[in-house]
Amino acid sequence: xxxxxxxWESAMVEIELAVSEAxxxxxxxxxxxxxxxxxxxxxxxxxxxxxxxxxxxxxxxILRTLRKMNDEIRxxxxxxxxxxxxxxxxxxxxxxxxxxxxxxxxxxxxxxxDNLNPRYVFDxxxxxxxxxxxxxxxxTVVKTPGTAYNPLFIxxxxxxxKTHLIQAIGNHIKTEHRQKKVFYLTSxxxxxxxxxxxxxxxxxxxKEKYRKYDVIIMxxxxxxxxxxxxxxxxFYLFNTFHESNRQLIFSCxxxxxxxxxxxxxxxxxFNAGMIIELPAPDHESRMAILRTKSLASNVVxxxxxxxxxxxxxxxxVRELEGVVNAIVCQTQLKNRPLSLLEVKNLVKNSxxxxxxxxxxxxxxxxxxxxxxxxxSIYDKTRKKEVVKPRQVIMYILREDLSVxxxxxxxxxxxxxxxxxxxxxEKVRGEIKTNPVLMEEISQIRAML
Amino acid sequence: xxxxxxxxxxxxxxxLAERISGKHMTLPVLSCLLLEAEKxxxxxxxxxxxxxxxxxxxxxxxxxPGVVAVPGQTLASFVGSIPDGDRGVKIxxxxxxxxxxxxxxxxxxxxxxxDDFPTLPRVENGSNFSLNASDFVRGLxxxxxxxxxxxxxxxxxxxxxxxxxxxxxxxxxxxxxxAEKKVKIKKSGDFGMILIPHKNIPEILRVLENVxxxxxxxxxxxxxxxxxxxxxxxxxxxxxxxPDYKQIIPKQSVTEAxxxxxxxxNALKISNIFSDKFNQINIKIIPEAKVCExxxxxxxxxxxxxxxxxxxxxxxxxxxxxxxxxxxxxxxxDSDSVNLIFNGMHKPLxxxxxxxxxxxxxxxxxxx
Numbered sequence: 001x002x003x004x005x006x007x008w009e010s011a012m013v014e015i016e017l018a019v020s021e022a023x024x025x026x027x028x029x030x031x032x033x034x035x036x037x038x039x040x041x042x043x044x045x046x047x048x049x050x051x052x053x054x055x056x057x058x059x060x061x062i063l064r065t066l067r068k069m070n071d072e073i074r075x076x077x078x079x080x081x082x083x084x085x086x087x088x089x090x091x092x093x094x095x096x097x098x099x100x101x102x103x104x105x106x107x108x109x110x111x112x113x114d115n116l117n118p119r120y121v122f123d124x125x126x127x128x129x130x131x132x133x134x135x136x137x138x139x140t141v142v143k144t145p146g147t148a149y150n151p152l153f154i155x156x157x158x159x160x161x162k163t164h165l166i167q168a169i170g171n172h173i174k175t176e177h178r179q180k181k182v183f184y185l186t187s188x189x190x191x192x193x194x195x196x197x198x199x200x201x202x203x204x205x206x207k208e209k210y211r212k213y214d215v216i217i218m219x220x221x222x223x224x225x226x227x228x229x230x231x232x233x234x235f236y237l238f239n240t241f242h243e244s245n246r247q248l249i250f251s252c253x254x255x256x257x258x259x260x261x262x263x264x265x266x267x268x269x270f271n272a273g274m275i276i277e278l279p280a281p282d283h284e285s286r287m288a289i290l291r292t293k294s295l296a297s298n299v300v301x302x303x304x305x306x307x308x309x310x311x312x313x314x315x316x317v318r319e320l321e322g323v324v325n326a327i328v329c330q331t332q333l334k335n336r337p338l339s340l341l342e343v344k345n346l347v348k349n350s351x352x353x354x355x356x357x358x359x360x361x362x363x364x365x366x367x368x369x370x371x372x373x374x375x376s377i378y379d380k381t382r383k384k385e386v387v388k389p390r391q392v393i394m395y396i397l398r399e400d401l402s403v404x405x406x407x408x409x410x411x412x413x414x415x416x417x418x419x420x421x422x423x424x425e426k427v428r429g430e431i432k433t434n435p436v437l438m439e440e441i442s443q444i445r446a447m448l
Numbered sequence: 449x450x451x452x453x454x455x456x457x458x459x460x461x462x463x464l465a466e467r468i469s470g471k472h473m474t475l476p477v478l479s480c481l482l483l484e485a486e487k488x489x490x491x492x493x494x495x496x497x498x499x500x501x502x503x504x505x506x507x508x509x510x511x512x513p514g515v516v517a518v519p520g521q522t523l524a525s526f527v528g529s530i531p532d533g534d535r536g537v538k539i540x541x542x543x544x545x546x547x548x549x550x551x552x553x554x555x556x557x558x559x560x561x562x563d564d565f566p567t568l569p570r571v572e573n574g575s576n577f578s579l580n581a582s583d584f585v586r587g588l589x590x591x592x593x594x595x596x597x598x599x600x601x602x603x604x605x606x607x608x609x610x611x612x613x614x615x616x617x618x619x620x621x622x623x624x625x626x627a628e629k630k631v632k633i634k635k636s637g638d639f640g641m642i643l644i645p646h647k648n649i650p651e652i653l654r655v656l657e658n659v660x661x662x663x664x665x666x667x668x669x670x671x672x673x674x675x676x677x678x679x680x681x682x683x684x685x686x687x688x689x690x691p692d693y694k695q696i697i698p699k700q701s702v703t704e705a706x707x708x709x710x711x712x713x714n715a716l717k718i719s720n721i722f723s724d725k726f727n728q729i730n731i732k733i734i735p736e737a738k739v740c741e742x743x744x745x746x747x748x749x750x751x752x753x754x755x756x757x758x759x760x761x762x763x764x765x766x767x768x769x770x771x772x773x774x775x776x777x778x779x780x781x782d783s784d785s786v787n788l789i790f791n792g793m794h795k796p797l798x799x800x801x802x803x804x805x806x807x808x809x810x811x812x813x814x815x816x
Contacts, residue, residue, distance in 0.1 A: 023564060026475040026498075047684050048569035048670050049498045056567060080670050080687075100770050101794060101812045102623040103696050200613075 004033040007069060014065045019058065027054055034081065039074035041066060044081035051078040114174065115184040116217075120167035126292055128285025131161060134276045138165055141247060142172040145180060145215055149274035151238075151248035155255055156278030159316030162251040163219055165278070169249055170217050180214040187223045191230045210237055217249040226261035238269055248273075258439040281317060286310040289320050297328040305343050312347055323347060357448055359397060359411050366393045369444055378413035392441065394420050395427035400445065449514025450540040451485045453506060455550065458537055459527050461493050461504040464658075464679075466524035468651050470497035477564045480517040481524075483539065483546075485510045490678075491539075494568065495520060500648050501568040502655065505678040509536075517562035518546050526555050568682055574668030577637035579616075581659035581676070587618040588649055590629035590780040590807060595646040596622035603643060608690040610641040615806075619693060620646070625773040626693060627780065630806040639667055643686035655681050697810060698798060703762035703790040705733050705740055706802060709781060712740075715754040716775045719744040722752040727772045728814055733758065733765040733790065740788075744771075765790045768814040769797070777809035 008031075016024050027050055034042040043062075045051050054062065055078060066073045127135045140148045152169075154162050170182045197206035210216065216237075224231055241248050252259065255277070256270035281289060287310045294301045301309075313319050326346050331338055338346070367374045370389040377390055394412065397403045398420070405424070409415040431438045462481065470478035482494040491508035495501070523546075530537065530550045538549045546557045588607060596604040608619040615630040644652065656663060656674060663676045673682040719729045722744040732741040740758040745751040767790065774797075778786075783801035790797055799809040 020564075022475045026473065026478070047498060049496065049501065049566055052569045053566040100624045100773070101815045103621065103626065103796070103810075103812055 004036065007066070008033045010069060011062070011065045014068070015058070015061060018061055018065075027058065034079055036073075039072050040077055041073055041075075042077050042079050045078050046081070048080055051080055054078060114170065114182045116167050116170045116174070116182065118171060120164050121171050122168045124292075125161065125164055125168055126285065126289050128281055128288055130279050130282050130285050131165075134165060134278050137274055137276055138169050141169055141249065142176060145173050145177065145247040146245040150242065150245070151250055151270060151273035153250045153252065153256060153270050153273055153275045154278055155252045155275070157253060157280065157316075159318035160278040160280060161317055162278055166217050166219065166249050166251050170215065173215055173247075181212065182215040182217065183210070183213040184217040184219070186219045187221045187230075187234075190218065190234070191223065191227060194230055194233050207233075207236075211240055213246070215247040215249070216241065219251050221250045221252045221256075222254060222259050224262060224266075225259050228263070231263050231266055235263070235266055235269075238266070242269070254439065255435075257435075258443075280314065283310055286313070286320060289317060290324060293321055293324040294328065297324070299324075299328050299331050300337070301327070302337070302340075305338075305340055308340060308343065309347065357401065359401070359403065359408075362396055362401070362448070363393055363412075365447055366396070366444060369440070369447070380413070391423040391427050392444070394423040396441070396444065396448075398424045399428075400448070449483075449485050449516055450512040450538070451491055451508045451510045452536045452538045453491055453508035455527075455530065455535065455537045457506045458491075459530075460658075461506050462520075462524045462527050464655055465493045465495040465502050465504055466520040467654060468497060468500050468502045469495035469520035473497065475564065477517055477560050477562070478566075479520055480560055480562075480565065481520045482515065482517050482562055482565045484515045485513045485539075487513050494565070496566060496568060498566070499645065499684050500651055501682045503568055503680040512540075514541055515562050516541055516546055517560045517565050518557055519560070522557050523548070526557070568680070569671060571666040571668050571671055571673045571682070574666045575637070575639055576664070576666050577635055577639060578662045578664045579633050579635035581656045581661065581663040581674075583631050583633040584616070584663070585653055585656050587616060587629050587631040587633070588644075588653060590631075591618045591620040591627035592646060592649045592653075593620070593776055593779070594622060594625055594627040594809075595620035597646070598622075602645070602686045603688040603690050605646045606643040606686045606688075606690075607646065607649060608641065608643055608693075611638045619690065621691075621693060624770070624812050625776070626696070626810045627777060628693075628808045628810075629780065634662075639665075641690070642667060642672060643688060643690060644672065645684060645686055648683045652681065652683060655679065696796065697808070698789065698791045698796060700791070701762065701789040701798075702792045702795075703733055703735075703760065703765045705788045705790075706759040706785055707740055707756055707788065709778060709784055709786045709801075711756045712786060713775065713778050715742045715756055716771050718752055718754055719771045722746050722749055723771060726814070727770045728768055729771040729774075730768050731765065732767075733760055733788075735760045735762065735764055762790075765792075767793060767797070769811060770814060773811045774799070777811075780807055780809075 012028060015028060030046050031050070031054075032044050034044040036042070043054075045054065059076065063073070063076050066076065122135075122139070125135065134154055137149055137152060141152050154165060156162055167184060170184050173180055174182050194206060197203050224234065238248065250270065255275065256262065256267050259267070287306050290301065290306050290309055309320070309323060313323060323346070327338060327343060330342070330346060363377055364374055366389050367377055370385070370392075372386055372389055376383075376386045377393065379386070390412070394408055397408050398405065405417040405420045409417045409420045412420075427437070431441065465481050469481060473479060478497060484492040484494065485508065486492065487510060489507060489510050490505045491510070492503060492505045494503045526548060527537070530553055535551045538547075540547050541559075542556070544559060546559055548555050548557065587609070592607050595607055599605055604622060606620075610617055612630070614632055616633045616635070618629045618631065620627055652674070659676050663674050666673045666675075667685070669687050670685065671682055672685050673680060675681070716729070719742060723729060724744075724746045728744070730743040730745075732743065733739075734741065738758060738760055740756045740760075741753060742756065743751070743753045777799055781801045783804055785802045787800050787802050788797060789800075794813060794815065796810045796812050799811065801807055
C-alpha cells in the first residue's frame, strides 16, 4: 500500500511538470492508486468526468511516467471511487451541539435484490454437537441446490440460529453459483404481499415475481397456520419450484406436523424433503459461543466465568449474545476484566425473572387447551376426554413446578398421592413414544 | 467559425447552460460555454462543473464550422440583454475573439483555448427508461429541501428516488427531519433506486421544468442522464445506500391534531420574531380546550404565545421543536388543513396534509 502512495507521489511530481497547473489541480488532485494487479494500475478518480478526461487527454502521459518508475506496468485503468473514505476525518470535526434529536437512521443491512443480510455466513456460525446435522445438510444444499434436500426444512425454538443458517445458505449459494437467483423472505411478508396483490388485482404479477427465482428461502412458515388462501397460493408456488428442481428452504418454530391449521397436502410436501431440528445448544456449545462472541469484541473471559454463564443461561443464543454485550460494555467502562461476582450481578439483572405460576393457572390453561370444563378436572369423572388433561396437569405440576405428589392430589379434588404418581409415570412414559402428546405438552409449556 | 441563429433559442440555451458552467474552478475553461458549430446546421452548447454537465443543440445556419470556448457569464448576460427581436444573431470568430452581432448591437468577447474543455461522460450499459418530466420535477421539489447540506454522508446529502408499484417515491432527510413524497409517474420501465446529489437538484429542476411530456433517462452506477429535444443533461449520482428510513416512521399515534395550515404557518412566522438562537418553539396540545398553543421565548427579545383552534384526539402534548424544520414542509402541502401526529416525548412528529396520503414529513423534537 505504501509503495502505491510513493509511486503515485513521484509520478505526480513528473506529471505536474508536464501539464499546466490548472489542469493538474483539476484532474489529478484527489486521484490515487487503488491497486496494482499483473501489470495493471487501477487509478481511483472522483467522478466520471475525470475518468473520461484523463483517459482522453492524459492517458499516455500517465502511463509513460508510471512505466519510467516501474517497467512492469503494462496498462492503466480508471475506477470511480466513492469520496466517502476521504471524508471520515471531516466527520469527527463536525460534531456540533445540535439540540434537535437526530433520527436513529440505520443502514439497510440487507441486499435489496435478494433480501439477504450479508453478515449471515457460515464462517460466523458456531457449529457444535447440537447443530452439526443441520449445518452439514445446509452445506450439502449449497453444493447442489435443488437436488440434494429439497425442500430443506429447519425447525427449532427462537434464538437457536435458524435465520442465521438459512440466510447463510442463501449467501453461499450466491457466491458459489453466480447464475442462481436467490430470494429470502418471511412467510408473513409473502402473505401480506399476496393480500395486497389480490386487492389491487395484481395476482398474476405476484405469481410471476416469485417464479423467476431459483432459490427461495422462507422464514417462519408457522405464520401460515390457519390462512387457507395463502396456503393455496403457496402450494402452487411450491409445486412449480419442486417440479423444476429449484431449491426451497424453510424455517419454522415447530415440526411441520405440529403446525396447527396447516393443510395436509402442504405438511406432506414439507415431509418429502429433509426435516432437521435445531435444538437448544448444549453446554459445550454454549461455552464455545460465549468464547467466540467475547473474542470478537476483544474481551477474554476466564473459564470459571464462561462456565457460570453457560450453566445459568440455557436456552437461547440471543440471550448469550446479550450477556456478552453487557459484559463487554462493563469491561470497557471499568477498563479491567470483571470478576465472577460482578458477572453474577450482571446476569441477575439481564435474565428475566421467572413468573410465578399457581396451580390454578396450570389447571385453567390445560383445561382451556383441551377444551374441557375446568370443574370437571376436580370431579371424579373418568371420561376419557377429562382423564388425559387431568394427567397432563399432574405431570406438568410435578415436572415443571416440583409440587409434591400428595399436595397435587389434594389440590385436584382430594385424590390419593398414588393416583398422582401413576398419572405422572404414565405421561412421562407416553411422551417418549407419542410425538403428538410431546408437542401438546411443549405448546402448553410455551403458554405458561 | 461563422454562424447565424434565432435569438430566442440562443438566449434560452445559453441561459440554461451558463447556470451549470463551473464557478470558481481552478480550471478557467470550465467557466466557459463551449460553442461547437457543425456542418449539419446545428450549434451545440456545452457546459459542465464536473458534477453536472449539459449539452444543448439548437438549429443554426452554419456558414463556417468551428469550436470556441466563451466565458459563460459574459455571453449569457450579453445575449440576454440584446433588445428583443425575431431577427437572427450572428456569431463569428475574429482573431481569437468572438463577435456576437444582433441587428442593433454587437459585442466582442474574448475566448479561451478550447482544447482543455472536457467531454461529457456518456452513460454506458445503464438502464434506459422514460418518464414524465413534470411529475418527476413535482416529486423532487416536494422533498429536496430536506436533504442534508453537509457532505459528510453523501447518502443524506442526496434525494433518494425509488419505484414502489406504480408510484415513484422521493425521500430526503438530514437526520433531523425527513420528507417523503409518492408520485404516480407515467414511465416506461422500472429502475431500482437513484441517489441524486442535493446540490445538483436546482439545476436539474431548472432544466426539466421546461419539458412538457416525456424525458428519456439513462442510469448507471455513477451517473444519470436526461435527454429530450436536443438537450442532454448528465449528473453524478451517489453510489451508496440510503438508510432504512421506514423504520423510523411511527406506526401508531398518541395524539392527533388537525389544524388550518394558514393558522399554523402564521403562528410559526410569529415565532420567528421571538425564537432563540436554536429556533426553539414549544407546542402544547390541550385536548380539553381543543387548542394548540405555540410558544416562543427569547431572554433578549421577549416572548409570544399563539393559540390555534384544533381538532384533537388523544392525550395532551408538551414538546419542543426547531420551528425552521417545521415551516419548511408547508411549501409541499397544498391542502387547507394539516394533520399533526405526536408520539410522546422525544418521539418524532408526523405532519401530513389532510386527505392526501402521498406526502409525509417527519420532524424530530428537541431534547429539552
